[in-house]
Amino acid sequence: MSKYQHIKESAYAANMQLPKLGLVLFTFGNVSAADRELGVFAIKPSGVPYEDLSPEKMVIVDFDGNTIEGDLRPSSDTKTHAVLYKHWEHINGIVHTHSTYATSWAQSQRCIPIFGTTHADHLTTDVPCAPPMHDSMIEGDYEYQTGFQIMDCFKEQGLDYREVEMVLVGNHAPFTWGKTAEKAVYNSAVLEAVAQMAYLTEQINNNAPRLKDSLIKKHFMRKHGPDSYYGQ
Amino acid sequence: MSKYQHIKESAYAANMQLPKLGLVLFTFGNVSAADRELGVFAIKPSGVPYEDLSPEKMVIVDFDGNTIEGDLRPSSDTKTHAVLYKHWEHINGIVHTHSTYATSWAQSQRCIPIFGTTHADHLTTDVPCAPPMHDSMIEGDYEYQTGFQIMDCFKEQGLDYREVEMVLVGNHAPFTWGKTAEKAVYNSAVLEAVAQMAYLTEQINNNAPRLKDSLIKKHFMRKHGPDSYYGQ
Amino acid sequence: MSKYQHIKESAYAANMQLPKLGLVLFTFGNVSAADRELGVFAIKPSGVPYEDLSPEKMVIVDFDGNTIEGDLRPSSDTKTHAVLYKHWEHINGIVHTHSTYATSWAQSQRCIPIFGTTHADHLTTDVPCAPPMHDSMIEGDYEYQTGFQIMDCFKEQGLDYREVEMVLVGNHAPFTWGKTAEKAVYNSAVLEAVAQMAYLTEQINNNAPRLKDSLIKKHFMRKHGPDSYYGQ
Amino acid sequence: MSKYQHIKESAYAANMQLPKLGLVLFTFGNVSAADRELGVFAIKPSGVPYEDLSPEKMVIVDFDGNTIEGDLRPSSDTKTHAVLYKHWEHINGIVHTHSTYATSWAQSQRCIPIFGTTHADHLTTDVPCAPPMHDSMIEGDYEYQTGFQIMDCFKEQGLDYREVEMVLVGNHAPFTWGKTAEKAVYNSAVLEAVAQMAYLTEQINNNAPRLKDSLIKKHFMRKHGPDSYYGQ
Numbered sequence: 001m002s003k004y005q006h007i008k009e010s011a012y013a014a015n016m017q018l019p020k021l022g023l024v025l026f027t028f029g030n031v032s033a034a035d036r037e038l039g040v041f042a043i044k045p046s047g048v049p050y051e052d053l054s055p056e057k058m059v060i061v062d063f064d065g066n067t068i069e070g071d072l073r074p075s076s077d078t079k080t081h082a083v084l085y086k087h088w089e090h091i092n093g094i095v096h097t098h099s100t101y102a103t104s105w106a107q108s109q110r111c112i113p114i115f116g117t118t119h120a121d122h123l124t125t126d127v128p129c130a131p132p133m134h135d136s137m138i139e140g141d142y143e144y145q146t147g148f149q150i151m152d153c154f155k156e157q158g159l160d161y162r163e164v165e166m167v168l169v170g171n172h173a174p175f176t177w178g179k180t181a182e183k184a185v186y187n188s189a190v191l192e193a194v195a196q197m198a199y200l201t202e203q204i205n206n207n208a209p210r211l212k213d214s215l216i217k218k219h220f221m222r223k224h225g226p227d228s229y230y231g232q
Numbered sequence: 233m234s235k236y237q238h239i240k241e242s243a244y245a246a247n248m249q250l251p252k253l254g255l256v257l258f259t260f261g262n263v264s265a266a267d268r269e270l271g272v273f274a275i276k277p278s279g280v281p282y283e284d285l286s287p288e289k290m291v292i293v294d295f296d297g298n299t300i301e302g303d304l305r306p307s308s309d310t311k312t313h314a315v316l317y318k319h320w321e322h323i324n325g326i327v328h329t330h331s332t333y334a335t336s337w338a339q340s341q342r343c344i345p346i347f348g349t350t351h352a353d354h355l356t357t358d359v360p361c362a363p364p365m366h367d368s369m370i371e372g373d374y375e376y377q378t379g380f381q382i383m384d385c386f387k388e389q390g391l392d393y394r395e396v397e398m399v400l401v402g403n404h405a406p407f408t409w410g411k412t413a414e415k416a417v418y419n420s421a422v423l424e425a426v427a428q429m430a431y432l433t434e435q436i437n438n439n440a441p442r443l444k445d446s447l448i449k450k451h452f453m454r455k456h457g458p459d460s461y462y463g464q
Numbered sequence: 465m466s467k468y469q470h471i472k473e474s475a476y477a478a479n480m481q482l483p484k485l486g487l488v489l490f491t492f493g494n495v496s497a498a499d500r501e502l503g504v505f506a507i508k509p510s511g512v513p514y515e516d517l518s519p520e521k522m523v524i525v526d527f528d529g530n531t532i533e534g535d536l537r538p539s540s541d542t543k544t545h546a547v548l549y550k551h552w553e554h555i556n557g558i559v560h561t562h563s564t565y566a567t568s569w570a571q572s573q574r575c576i577p578i579f580g581t582t583h584a585d586h587l588t589t590d591v592p593c594a595p596p597m598h599d600s601m602i603e604g605d606y607e608y609q610t611g612f613q614i615m616d617c618f619k620e621q622g623l624d625y626r627e628v629e630m631v632l633v634g635n636h637a638p639f640t641w642g643k644t645a646e647k648a649v650y651n652s653a654v655l656e657a658v659a660q661m662a663y664l665t666e667q668i669n670n671n672a673p674r675l676k677d678s679l680i681k682k683h684f685m686r687k688h689g690p691d692s693y694y695g696q
Numbered sequence: 697m698s699k700y701q702h703i704k705e706s707a708y709a710a711n712m713q714l715p716k717l718g719l720v721l722f723t724f725g726n727v728s729a730a731d732r733e734l735g736v737f738a739i740k741p742s743g744v745p746y747e748d749l750s751p752e753k754m755v756i757v758d759f760d761g762n763t764i765e766g767d768l769r770p771s772s773d774t775k776t777h778a779v780l781y782k783h784w785e786h787i788n789g790i791v792h793t794h795s796t797y798a799t800s801w802a803q804s805q806r807c808i809p810i811f812g813t814t815h816a817d818h819l820t821t822d823v824p825c826a827p828p829m830h831d832s833m834i835e836g837d838y839e840y841q842t843g844f845q846i847m848d849c850f851k852e853q854g855l856d857y858r859e860v861e862m863v864l865v866g867n868h869a870p871f872t873w874g875k876t877a878e879k880a881v882y883n884s885a886v887l888e889a890v891a892q893m894a895y896l897t898e899q900i901n902n903n904a905p906r907l908k909d910s911l912i913k914k915h916f917m918r919k920h921g922p923d924s925y926y927g928q
Contacts, residue, residue, distance in 0.1 A: 025889050026882070028814065047927030076918060076926045098814045100889070104896035107812040108904045116339040117404045118260065118330045135910040142914055171907050172813045186258070193257050193332070199900055200336035204431055208340045211403050214367040218374055222308060230308045231279030348571040349636045350492065350562045418490070425489050425564070432568035436663055440572045443635050446599040450606055454540060462540045463511030580803040581868045582724065582794045650722070657721050657796070664800035668895055672804045675867050678831040682838055686772060694772045695743030 004042060004069060007033045008058040010093075011042035014181035018097060019050050021189045029097035030075040032061075033181035034085050036092065039063060041085055045072035065144070076143065083147025084177065088161045093181030095188045098173045101195035102188075105129065106168035112194060114211050115201045119194045120219035121230075122165075126210075127191065128157050129168040150175060166191045236274060236301060239265045240290040242325075243274035246413035250329060251282050253421045261329035262307040264293075265413035266317050268324065271295060273317055277304035297376070308375065315379025316409065320393045325413030327420045330405045333427035334420075337361065338400035344426060346443050347433045351426045352451035353462075354397075358442075359423065360389050361400040382407060398423045468506060468533060471497045472522040474557075475506035478645035482561060483514050485653045493561035494539040496525075497645035498549050500556065503527060505549055509536035529608070540607065547611025548641065552625045557645030559652045562637045565659035566652075569593065570632035576658060578675050579665045583658045584683035585694075586629075590674075591655065592621050593632040614639060630655045700738060700756045700765060703729045706789075707738035708751040710877035714793060715746050717885045725793035726771040728757075729877035730781050732788065735759060737781055741768035761840070772839065779843025780873065784857045789877030791884045794869045797891035798884075801825065802864035808890060810907050811897045815890045816915035817926075818861075822906075823887065824853050825864040846871060862887045 002008065011033040018024040018031065027047050034041035042058040059070035065082040067074060075081075081094045097103075105112050105127075112127035114120060119127075130153035137145035150167050154160075165187045166176040176187035201208050223230040234240065243265040250256045250263065259279050266273035274290040291302035297314040299306060307313075313326045329335075337344050337359075344359035346352060351359075362385035369377035382399050386392075397419045398408040408419035433440045455462040466472065475497040482488045482495065491511050498505035506522040523534035529546040531538060539545075545558045561567075569576050569591075576591035578584060583591075594617035601609035614631050618624075629651045630640040640651035665672050687694040698704065707729040714720045714727065723743050730737035738754040755766035761778040763770060771777075777790045793799075801808050801823075808823035810816060815823075826849035833841035846863050850856075861883045862872040872883035897904050919926040 025885060045928065046925075073925070073928055098889075100893060101896065103812060103814060104893045104900055107893060107897040108901035110901055115403070116335060118335060132908065132911065135908075138910045138914050142918070171811070171911060189257060193330075197332060197336045197339060199896065200333065200431065201339040203435065203899065204336055205340035205342055212364065212367075214370045215364060215403060218370050222374070229278075229305070232277065232305055347635070348567060350567060421489060425562075429564060429568045429571060432565065432663065433571040435667065436568055437572035437574055444596065444599075446602045447596060447635060450602050454606070461510075461537070464509065464537055579867070580799060582799060653721060657794075661796060661800045661803060664797065664895065665803040667899065668800055669804035669806055676828060676831075678834045679828060679867060682834050686838070693742075693769070696741065696769055 002060075002069060004035070004038070004040065004060045005055070007035050007040070007042040008055040008060075010181050011044065011058045012053060012055040014093065014095070014185050015044050015053060016050060017182075017185045018095075018188075021185070023097045023099040023188055023192060024050070025098070029095070029099075030077055031095045031181050031185060032075075032081045032093065034092045036089070040068055041081060043074050043078055043081060045070070046075050048072065077146075079141065079143040080146040080150075080175070083144055084150065084175075087147075087151060088177070090162055090179070091177040091184075092179055093184035094175065094177045095181075095184040096173065096175050097188055099188065099192045101199060102168060102174040102191050104199070105195050106170060106173050109170045112168070112198045114216060115198050115208055116211060117215065117219045118197060120211055120216045121223050122187070122190050122194070123163065124216050124220045125157075125159065125164055127166055127168060127194065128153055128159060128164065129170055132170040146172075234292075234301060236267070236270070236272065236292045237287070239267050239272070239274040240287040240292075242413050243276065243290045244285060244287040246325065246327070246417045247276050247285060248282060249414075249417045250327075250420075253417070255329045255331040255420055255424060256282070257330070261327070261331075262309060263327045263413050263417060264313045264325065266324045268321070272300055273313060275306050275310055275313060277302070278307050280304065309378075311373065311375035312378040312382075312407070315376060316382065316407075319379075319383060320409070322394055322411070323409040323416075324411055325416035326407065326409045327413075327416040328405065328407050329420055331420065331424045333431060334400060334406040334423050336431070337427050338402060338405050341402045344400070344430045346448060347430050347440055348443060349447065349451045350429060352443055352448045353455050354419070354422050354426070354452075355395065356448050356452045357389075357391065357396055359398055359400060359426065360385055360391060360396065361402055364402040378404075466524075466533060468499070468502065468504065468524045469519070471499050471504070471506040472519040472524075474645050475508065475522045476517060476519040478557065478559070478649050479508050479517060480514060481646075481649045482559075482652075485649070487561045487563040487652055487656060488514070489562070493559070493563075494541060495559045495645050495649060496545045496557065498556045500553070504532055505545060507538050507542055507545060509534070510539050512536065541610075543605065543607035544610040544614075544639070547608060548614065548639075551611075551615060552641070554626055554643070555641040555648075556643055557648035558639065558641045559645075559648040560637065560639050561652055563652065563656045565663060566632060566638040566655050568663070569659050570637050571635060573634045576632070576662045578680060579662050579672055580675060581679065581683045582661065584675055584680045585687050586651070586654050586658070586684075587627065588680050588684045589621075589623065589628055591630055591632060591658065592617055592623060592628065593634055596634040610636075698756075698765060700731070700734065700736065701751070703731050703736070703738040704751040704754040704756075706877050707740065707754045708749060710789065710791070710881045711740050711749060712746060713878075713881045714791075714884075717881070719793045719795040719884055719888060720746070721794070725791070725795075726773060727791045727877050727881060728771075728777045728789065730788045732785070736764055737777060739770050739774055739777060741766070742771050744768065773842075775837065775839040776842040776846075776871070779840060780846065780871075783843075783847060784873070786858055786875070787873040787880075788875055789880035790871065790873045791877075791880040792869065792871050793884055795884065795888040797895060798864060798870040798887050800895070801891050802866060802869050805866045808864070808894045810912060811894050811904055812907060813911065813915045814893065816907055816912045817919050818883070818886050818890070819859065820912050820916045821853075821855065821860055823862055823864060823890065824849055824855060824860065825866055828866040842868075
């Protein structure tokens with residue numbers, strides 16, 4: 001048995017959640033799961049339908065994007081995953097989807113305003129939207145540069161990837177991450193719900209105000225603060 | 233067997249209706265069922281996925297918010313339930329969800345206008361939206377204060393909680409209630425349908441008039457008046 | 465066995481299609497099936513959940529609205545069905561729902577413009593919307609008057625109920641009908657699809673033109689004309 | 697066994713994908729599969745519900761629209777399929793649906809702007825919308841002329857049917873095609889997703905810019921170019 005079996009299982013299980021949660025059409029999405037000690041991650045093979053996946057088909061890749069184990073070609077977004085794992089050392093799972101509402105915000109090139117407590121339960125800022133890349137980045141190593149575009153966006157907006165676990169890439173689609181692949185998938189589903197409700201909120205009231213700071217802080221802290229009292 | 237077994241069963245069954253009716257994502261919702269004679273209610277434990285619930289996992293809490301029986305921590309919204317049970321003596325079930333359309337209206341900080349008979353079959357007024365709380369309330373005992381915010385809204389708008397069994401908490405999400413937990417869940421689903429159709433109505437005709445009084449009265453009375461002729 | 469068994473079976477089967485087609489929440493809808501020779505129709509009992517229905521629970525009512533057979537109270541909309549059967553002698557099935565998009569158009573008090581061939585495949589005019597009733601009609605025999613409100617609308621707009629098998633009742637919801645209960649249910653589903661696409665069409669292009677006459681005629685005739693060539 | 701069995705099987709399987717993918721209501725859609733050597737295609741019979749289909753019920757038609765084999769009448773859109781097969785020699789599968797979002801764009805008589813990479817992964821231009829036909833074409837051999845209307849639109853917009861495998865027919869609905877019937881169905885589902893997201897994108901930002909050329913080229917080439925690196 002491969003010494004990577006545990007992350008293959010974990011990546012497989014997380015990938016299979018995407019169609020269940022209604023976040024992907026055909027093969028438009030991928031999840032990876034990393035093992036920091038081994039310095040690699042397991043990721044979905046490119047273009048393989050979810051119903052044909054198995055843990056054995058996951059591809060093992062190192063943080064420079066080199067394939068270490070596996071017969072299939074890894075997801076075409078693999079280098080974006082690799083860059084994020086290499087520079088953001090506290091994450092062990094990454095998800096990319098083209099989910100309907102989050103992708104529509106990305107295409108709109110707008111950050112998702114924080115309108116309510118569903119959003120504040122998960123992050124204290126608007127969901128950031130990275131601008132489309134410069135042509136030089138696109139023509140170069142595109143997926144590699146996508147990773148840097150995301151990190152640049154976080155730097156410019158003064159965000160911490162450990163607190164804000166999601167981003168929209170302008171004109172493209174969302175990426176989410178977390179301490180585990182499972183948590184990254186959870187974040188993708190939360191993002192989609194938040195994106196849909198923000199869209200509806202503006203349709204219902206085009207002057208809807210952002211959530212006020214006291215409520216943002218309260219909701220985030222009760223779920224994530226030192227005295228959090230949500231969950232078991 | 234616990235002497236609270238009947239409300240545990242009832243709270244469990246009602247909680248399990250939420251995902252079935254499409255009203256919750258993950259654990260974003262909770263239902264409680266009260267026994268007025270025993271002076272307690274059974275409520276969903278915090279952060280436990282619906283598929284892992286059982287009647288035994290329900291937590292028994294008194295109307296001051298003290299846990300009476302149960303190994304798990306009760307829903308983080310427990311104090312809101314407790315306040316409402318304590319002050320509104322004719323309700324025995326309460327539901328809180330972040331359902332898509334109702335939450336979007338709450339985020340919009342608007343009451344839902346009464347546009348049609350689907351709405352009038354259930355209440356004769358707009359669905360009230362309580363304003364966001366003052367910072368002092370938020371920083372204090374937040375969930376406890378949420379209950380008072382709801383009651384204040386009813387006082388200010390001159391509403392009777394026995395006739396209007398639902399409210400939006402501004403920037404947050406809906407609460408519904410009723411004579412039983414089952415009825416409170418029913419009200420949550422009705423609210424979500426009414427919220428979606430009111431949104432669509434305004435999109436189709438942004439001058440859509442509210443329902444006229446004679447129709448409001450007729451529809452409500454045929455379902456709820458002394459000579460009601462709906463149902464068996 | 466009841467001599468009405470055949471229409472009970474037919475009304476039961478047609479009612480069970482409503483939740484399957486996503487046209488009803490809880491008990492917000494009803495179907496009836498008539499036998500012209502016997503001068504009666506079978507209709508859903510009021511307020512009974514679909515999962516508890518059976519052919520035996522259908523109620524037999526004559527065209528004046530009198531219950532002829534059955535232990536349960538018939539749908540609260542029964543008199544509307546009776547009036548339509550009495551005056552429109554070529555229909556043998558009627559459906560009433562509060563389906564999401566059709567009801568939103570009814571609440572908007574707008575006819576649904578004929579924007580495309582999906583619509584023209586089924587009727588050559590806008591879907592008519594009857595105005596809300598006068599207070600005197602509402603305070604009188606409401607459901608009975610609803611039937612007349614529908615017929616008045618057809619008279620005023622010069623429509624033939626054999627060609628236009630659907631109507632929106634302003635502020636209320638849709639009614640559809642047909643030569644059989646099954647056809648009436650089919651029309652309800654078509655109306656909901658047409659209502660959703662007309663809503664989207666106006667959102668995408670708020671100057672979208674109505675379908676031109678030559679296309680309206682072509683599509684309707686190829687499905688319904690003397691030389692129709694749709695179907696077997 | 698019929699010498700056309702292979703395309704009957706293929707057309708049957710592809711037709712059965714339409715309801716599974718949520719692209720059709722009742723019988724509002726059809727798929728055909730061609731064999732170039734035999735000079736024929738297999739197509740869904742007209743008006744037969746999907747649950748009653750079988751490979752044997754598929755109808756064999758030649759590229760002039762003549763029925764070659766089969767007891768049932770072929771789809772009323774058969775001549776449109778025939779014209780496209782006759783003139784576009786590299787396609788072996790065609791799909792026609794009235795899917796919700798694509799049809800709403802067709803009714804709006806607008807091309808679908810290319811807003812993001814989901815779109816660019818499949819085509820490098822807006823999704824073309826052919827204008828409604830002249831009355832003379834409608835009154836003549838309508839379905840035959842629909843084929844020419846589609847080809848004229850491609851000529852006028854300078855499009856290549858091998859690169860752009862989808863079109864909206866104004867006021868009507870979409871057609872898609874591909875090297876196989878399966879690929880044509882895939883294109884129908886992609887079109888519907890792209891249509892929904894383009895609609896939402898404009899709602900969220902009514903000044904949303906089209907995707908820039910460098911990104912269009914990059915995404916299309918990585919999936920379809922000589923050095924493509926998507927898939928296995």
